Amino acid sequence: MSALSELYQEVILDHSQRPRNFGPLAGANRSARGDNPLCGDKLELALSVRDGVVERAGFEGSGCAISVASASLMTEAVAGRPVAEAEALFERFHRLVAGDEDAPGAGEEGGDGDDPAVAKLAVFGGVRRYPIRVKCATLPWHTLRAALRGADEEVTTE
């Protein structure tokens, strides 16, 4: 597979063109805004968090295929997950796109290896060959962390 087709995998194209959990989130009680001033990507993330669990996540905004698909897949991956797990997923996602870690969930005994929403995040492995695009993929996750931590200020990639 060429680097380009590894970057723009079918799942990424699908989620960028038909993002899931897109639009206002009813019952949201946490939110944050993310912004990449270099390319003009803007993201508003909303969460409903009850009893330490992210029940649902939704987002609005505009951006490149990588950032929209990343936000879409992230909202699927964190739904129903305890806050601590969602935070841990952030770390692993970051290592996947910026470092050399294999897919989240892969090869973990009794872990979340069979959670299809988490396994799907592996499609972002191609981003690591495009260092300049890493910020596109991680913007939604930084915004998630800000929302979980109740940080008021806008997240920016710069």
Add this chain to the structure above:
Amino acid sequence: MAQPLPRPVPAAPAFDVAGVRRDFPVFTPGLYEPRLAYLDSAASAQKPRAVIDAVSDFYSVSYSNVHRGIHPIAARADAAYEGARATVGRWLGAPRPRDVVFVRGTTEAINLVARSFLRPRLSEGDEVLVTELEHHANVVPWQIVCAEAGARLVAAPIDDRGALLVDELARRIGPRTKMVAVAHVSNALGTVVPVAEVCRLAGERGVPVLVDGAQAVPHGPVDVAALGCDFYAISGHKMFGPTGIGALWARGDHLAAMPPFQGGGGMIRSVAFAGTEYAPPPARFEAGTPHVAGAVGLAAAVEYLEALDAGGAMAAAAAHEEGLLAEATARLAEIPGVHVVGTAPEKLGVLSFVVDGAHPHDVGTVLASEGVAVRAGHHCAQPLMDRLGLAATTRASFAFYNDREDVDALVRGVVRAREIFGR
């Protein structure tokens, strides 16, 4: 009286683009795979061997600080630096080299004028007039001094093609207008602004004009006297010279009346704790050790362009470049779902476009896989993007060293982007 005989129009000499490309080491065949189609010269231009060698030679055998040494090598450095001032002045049509101030680039030149020229004469309620086309470098420095003085920044509108509405600009020059600042060529759209007319309109009302010439000087020499401007700002790196060097040309009477921009060595006549007497221009505006090697490299870039010009090739180069822009524009416009942004009647060097269903950054990434280097984003012109209702565009920009193969690669890449995203 006899009618003058019609003279045959000389055919433009064919432009030897292959020969010119051999002057640029970055285009060495085989260096990039796929072949580098460098369509990002509006961001920064590639460097000919002559510029690289001039900088290297200067550092190798003529290097010293300027304006203070008594040893012979210092005299060589002085001569090189002041010679560079004269050379850069020639490209701008500056009547006197001493009206050319070396700066880091266009951005610093504009900040210098905003701070040293405009700020002292700006009061509450005054206005600074720019256009909707401007690069942030021709917006933010004025905003800063306006905020300090309680003055207002006003923008003259463009039409939907990206052409400046000159009548609208004229209507906005009022009794409170203290400065007009316009791009000569828009970095985001390539629009050529009729700056001579802007200068005439402002001049009639006694309002000084700064021209941001960063995107104009790579395409040919200018004549500041004929334009009638008060200030003309350029960057070396966009006209095939080094980074970190640029020039401000200013009317001599303005420079003579302006306080320093920065304080330090080199810009004084005498210093005492009781007070300091400043050096005359241009030294007054060049505090500290200047970028001597940069100035030498920029002069080498001008000499390279002058040599092209002397062979009659600059006109041919301009025609060649214009042909590439026209061809690329026509071929992209033919691709379904591709929209050219910026269709002013007069354009230079820039082709901005958007692709339905594909974000400009994704288009840029696909183009990169074809070896095509472009810029994607707001091009440091967010007010312009807002005016056009766009977040970003993909921008291909041309210089005389581009060729048909570059256009082919661009078209191939955009078609590929449509295949990937346009479903």
